[in-house]
Each structure stands twice: as structure tokens, then as C-alpha cells.
Amino acid sequence: MHVLPTHDALRQILPSVIFELADRFVRAGHELSLVGGPVRDLYLGRVSPDLDFTTSARPEDTLKIIAGWADNTWDVGREFGTIAFKKGTYTLEVTTYRADAYDKDSRKPVVAFGDNLHDDLFRRDFTMNAMALRLPELELVDPFDGVSSLTDQQIRTPGSPDISFSDDPLRMMRAARFASQLKIEVSPEVRQAMSEMTDRIEIISAERVRDELVKLINGADPRAGIDLLVDTGLADRVLPEVSALRLEIDEHHRHKDVYQHSLTVLEQAMELETDAEGAVPGPDFVLRFAALMHDAGKPATRKFEPSGAVSFRHHDMVGSKLVKARMRALRFDKDTTKAVARLVELHMRFYGYGDAGWTDSAVRRYVTDAGSLLERLHRLTRSDVTTRNRRKAERLAFAYDDLEARIAAIAEQEELDSIRPDLDGEQIMAILGIRPGPVVGRAYKFMLNLRLDEGVLGEETAGERLRQWWALQPEAQAGVTE
Template structure:
């Protein structure tokens, strides 16, 4: 094997060997070495107990943590001369046992590296490299599976998924991250045991879903999630998009369309200095979920037409419920749901260009989501009609250019009514309350429609509006 191993790993191995202990690099770092992928956090296992190797880590690193001590894991950090850091976690050989209704193992220390590797999720993660002598250990054929781009469990997959159901989510996540396929026997076991995922906490499922969606191949990961049956428990709104296509193909396969929109949204993400840096979880979630309101709003109209009226607003409500159930944070949940609710907002601009007031309102209401919404809108335009596609793209370009021009004249983020709340109360002789808020909103709408005006004009508009309220 041709390895170019981290010097910190070899040095740490030497320190363990001097004390008579075995140390081996394991899991993802070994896999990534073979794939020539970067890996910044190094995982090791050892024959030593935590109390025996803790002094070694203190000697080796500049930082230390022991949050995983009850699982036999300690960590350390080394700062390199170039300012970068390498983090290591070292775990005593383990031989875990699981209770049927829990994925939390009863931790038992093992006696060998091979035994420790047998309890890992997949063969491609069950390889090791002994340090400092660099002996490659592969008892389950992980290197061969890696070459075939295949995911297979080192032990019977039923037992592996029964022990830790989260491994099923990890399987579909690795499909997305590594562009691998799941071995037939492993895939069959996964499909038979999907209900076991229900004992895993929402947070752990969410974290795997995030890794899947922010990987290089999220499309393949979502397909694996759906095809395995896991999506029925994790994200049931996605398989529900597989609506039957009518014989005349008058509406699209919503599931395939959503995957296409996800691909197109990913392609529209920018570099680190752009407005939507890749990978953008918010955009990708919105792209995947943007049409989940369609199944419940589908109506068959006269003439064989199919409608999905208000699927944008319905979809936003469904998405909010699902994202909250998966314990996504409020900020991401709000942004994703706002994007879904607004994803049809641009439609109609192609046929009838908006006034400056309408453009100003669009930019103000979309706020910090303006760039993401435009990406989602472009991604959602999947028509095969070249003329329609060209006209739509040209209209989007024009809108973005008009917004840029307006922003050069006005600070949209700072747009306020020409009269503040105190002035409104003085002019209308009102006490603080709902009426003041209603008047303030009217003046904000007026500001968005008309642009900035002088105080006299604003005062006249407020009085005219107030007179209408008294009728």
C-alpha cells in the first residue's frame, strides 16, 4: 500500500509503543487515505485503557478533552507551525452489546484490533493502519469494497442494523458523500428493518440528513433514502411526491422534478465569496421540499387538466411541521419555509414586467433570502421548451439587474415609512395600540409603492388613509 501518513499519527504511535501499547489509525481517515481525500480529524483505537493513555495525549498535544471518557474515548489537539490544527480521538478497543430498544451500547473493552473493527458500520470503515510501523489491517475486505465503491457491513447486516439503526442513515449518507452503492444483501436488510430507525433520536437523524444534503451527490442520497424505505419514517413527504402520471403526461412526475430542482439548485450555488456559498443547506432543503404541498392540493379539472392551487403556502406549513419534528433550528426552519412559500412569487413577471414599486416590494419582502429565492426560482424552471426557458432566464436577469439599480439608489434593508410611529400618533392624535401599527404598515406599503416622499406628502397620505378608515 502506498500511504502518505500524517507525521502526527506516526509520532503518536511511537509514544504509545514506548509505553508498550498498540495504536492504530481507524475508520474514516484510513478510508480517505485510500481515496486520496483530505481528512483533518484522526481516529485511533488502542490496547491501552483511558487512564493509561491520558498522560500520552497530554504530552503529545496542546489541547485535551475527555467528554467521551465513559465510552473509552479521549481527545487531543496539536497546533502545527503553519497555524493549522490536527485533532485526534483515541478509543480503547471495544466490544459493545446493545439492548433491543436502544442504540446506546453497553461499553465493554475488547482485547484486539480485529475485534474492534468487527463492530464498525461498514467494511470501508473497518480498515486500520497500525502506527508507527504502518501495517495495513483489513480483515473484512474493505479495500476491495472501496475499489468497487460498495457499502457492505462487516458482520451480518441484520445484526449490524439491529445493534445500531443509525447505521441505516449512515448508509444512505455515504451514498451521497462517496457516490457508493449499497451491496444487495445490505440493502435488503436495510429495507426490511427501516422501522428500527424510530428508536433513534430526531437530532441524530437530522444530523445524518444534513450531511447527506450538503454532500457532493445529494440526489443519489435522497434516492437511496426513498428506495430503501427509510424516507417513509424520516421524510415521508418526499416519497409522497411520487404521484401517478396521467396517461397524457399533462403534469410532471413531482418526485423526479424535485430531484431535478435539487440538482439545478446545487449547480447555482456560488464560491465562498458569492451570495450563496456551496454547500447551502437552506437552499438545498427548500429545493427538495418546495413542492411537498402538491399531493394534498392536487385537483383534476375539466378537460383533463391538473391543478395544485396554493401548494406553495400549504407546502410551507407541511415543511415547518416536518423540520420542527426533526429538530432543525428555528432560523433554518423559518428560512426554508419562507423560500417555499415564496417560490412562485416571480411567476408572471415574464408576461408582464413589474413596476418599480413591485420590484422594490419583492426585494424588500425577500430581504436576506433574495439571492437564494432567485436560485430556487431559476432551479424550478425545468421546462424543456427552449423559447420559454430563454424568456424565463432573461426575465430573471432583468429583475436582478433592476434590483441592483434600485439598491444603488436606496438602502432596501433600511427602508422605513417616511413617518415614524411617534409622528403617526401625533398627527392622528392616537395612543399607542393596534391602530398605530396598522397606520405604520400602510405608510410602509406606501413607501414601497411610491419610493421616498417629503414630509408634507407623507402627512397628506396618512390623513387621507385615516379618513377612509372612519367611513
């Protein structure tokens, strides 16, 4: 049973800045309430880092009330009634009561300021977020029974869900996000409305969908959120590569359920995240999303072989391209996109190590190709073992333990994190007597490959090998020095 702390306990729990602000609004003759997530979180036994308020004051009145008290203010949301400001270490947002109206083809509401708290709460996304604490008396206002939603572990809307989702289709993504973050289910009527209204998500900008997806993936139970997106068909619109993982299982069951496998890999990757002091502090979106999407190339590469086996040749490369395209469509930044796509591309690289073994050169290339993603690649590769065959799982784990040990040993000897050729560009030009140009780049690449293949050679030996390479180049034979 979720219970709101007592009045006295709330006074101790809530930051004093809340009551200072309330006093200023009351003295100015306006209502002020703590609203939404911060109130919900009190029922969940935690204090939200967000401090959101709703008020009868218009934006211009709010600016007057906090003038000289707030440290900084910004009014980029003034058009929508929101004034944000900083007080000490806290960031606060105060929004005028709203009674929004929506155009069915518009991405944004037509803002209409309201005149009472009840109507403002009615326009909010879910009943658990439609609760308020009147300030300064700390009176709970819960006209749509948000407390019951938390107690029943059900996501509901204050009004009809089809109207709510038609007004703001992003709320369907939020439902999935809250299912992940709070480990609760959506009500049957919410699920049905999501299933029937998936096309409405098309009017929402890619950036807003992306932001909700990131929060979902980084939640406590992303499987629940992803399942909801897939089961309702919303994933077909926003993340079709995940829906496509539900490959039809052939009658002979010659391959595992790729969709369920991918969700298991995601959960196992989460378990391998480290704390804030570790190599991969969780929640780590790059690792988690790569785990979910690592087999995205399988549907396009599935082939039934004459032997009866099923193959997915080059699904790593195909999947990497699909992931990159999807993340670009969702307006992810270049670095995040590149990192996730690279992990997907590399996730199969390890297989075969336990059977054939690798030379030191192959180990160096593995580390170099992974670069800054090496720790994530370690975790992704280990997470990709979902077999119920205990002997096979133990063999793969032993092989990866061995690989990590070899990486550590080579790193200790060669400072693997900063591998450089024995000769830099200036030295290459001096030895070969050439000027800057493309040939220098080719020579540098040759020296880097030499370093990866054979380790440290020393400048003298490296210089001799460089001269041998140069003698075979067309530019040297033609006497070109650029």
C-alpha cells in the same frame, strides 16, 4: 483502482502530530492505530480533517499519556471510551478498543471495552471504515476487505448487514449519506437489509437522523442518497413528504413526474451555488433542501380539472406548512426551519411576471418578502425550470433576467436592502400627538406599505399622507391619544 500511498509518502502526507501521539502511546506500552474515515480518505486521495484513533489503552490511561502534551482535553465521551483533545490546530479523538453489545430496543450500545484491533474493526459500520493503520509503523490492517469495497464502489458491512443495522439502525441513514458523499452504491445485500428493516429507525433520535440527512443533502450526489432512502422505504419513516412526491402518473400523462422533477431542481440549484466568496457558498443546506421540498404540497393539492388539466392550487403555501412541520419533527433549529419554509412559500411568486409584468411596488415587495433569502430565492426560482421546451425555458430565463435587472436598478436608487418608512416611530408619535401603543404600530405599517408602493416621498409629503390616514382612524375620530 484505489491505492494507499507508499510508506514514505504517508510520512509526508500525514500531520506530524499523529506520529508524536503514537510515540507517546508506544512508550507507555499501548497500541495505537489511525482508524476509519482518515484511512478510507487516504485511499480516495485526500487527507481527512478528522483524526480518529483506536487504542488498547483505557480512557484513564489515555488521559495520563496526553497529560502535559495536549493543549486541551475533554472527556464527555469517556463513558464510551473516547477522549478528545486539542493539539495545535488539530482536534484528535482516541477511543479504547470496543466490542459493543446492543439491546434491540435501546438507542445506545452497552459499552464493552475490547482487547484487540480486529474485534474493534468488526463493530464498525462499513468495511471501508473498518480499516486501520497501525502506528507508528503505518501497517495497513484491513480484515474485512475495505479496499475492495472502495475499488468496487460498493458499500458493505463487516458482518451481516441485518445484524449490523439491527445493532445500530442509524447505519442505514449513514449508508445513504455515504452514497451521496462518495458517489458509490450500496451492495445488494445492504440494500435488501435496509428495505427489510426500516422500522428499526424508529428507535433512533430525531437529532441523529437529522444530522445524517444534512450530510446527505450537502453531499456530492444527494440524488443517489435520496433515491436509496425512497427505494428502500426508509424515506417513508424519516422524510415521507419526499416519498409522496412519486405521484401516480395518470394514463394521459397530464403532469410531469414530481419526484424526478424535484431531484432535478435540487441538482440545478447545486450548480448555481457559488464558491466561498459568492452570495450563496456551497454546499448550502437551506437552498438544497428547499429545492428538494419545494413541491411537497403538490400531492395534497392535486386536482384533475374538467378541462383535462391538472392543478396544484396553493401547493406553495401547503408545502411550506408541511416542510415546517417535518423540520420541527426532525429537531431543526428555528432559523433553518423558517428559511427553508419561507423559500418553499415564495418559490411560485415569480410566475406571471413574464406575462403581466410587475410594477415597481411589486418588485419592492418581492425583495422585502424574500429578505435575506433573496439570493437563494433567485437560485431556487431559476432551478425550478426543468421543461424540455427550449422556447419556454428561454422565455422564463429572460423574464427572470429582467426581474433581477429591475431589482438591481431599484436597489441602486433606494438601497433596497434596508427599506424603511420615511418616518420612524418617534416622528409618527410627534406628528399625530399620540403616545406609544398599538396605534403607532399600525401607523408604522401604513408608512412602510406607502414606502413600498410609492418609493421615497420625503418627510413633508409623508407627514401629510400620515395625517390623512390618521383622520380616517377610529381613535382619531374619538379623540384618543393613548
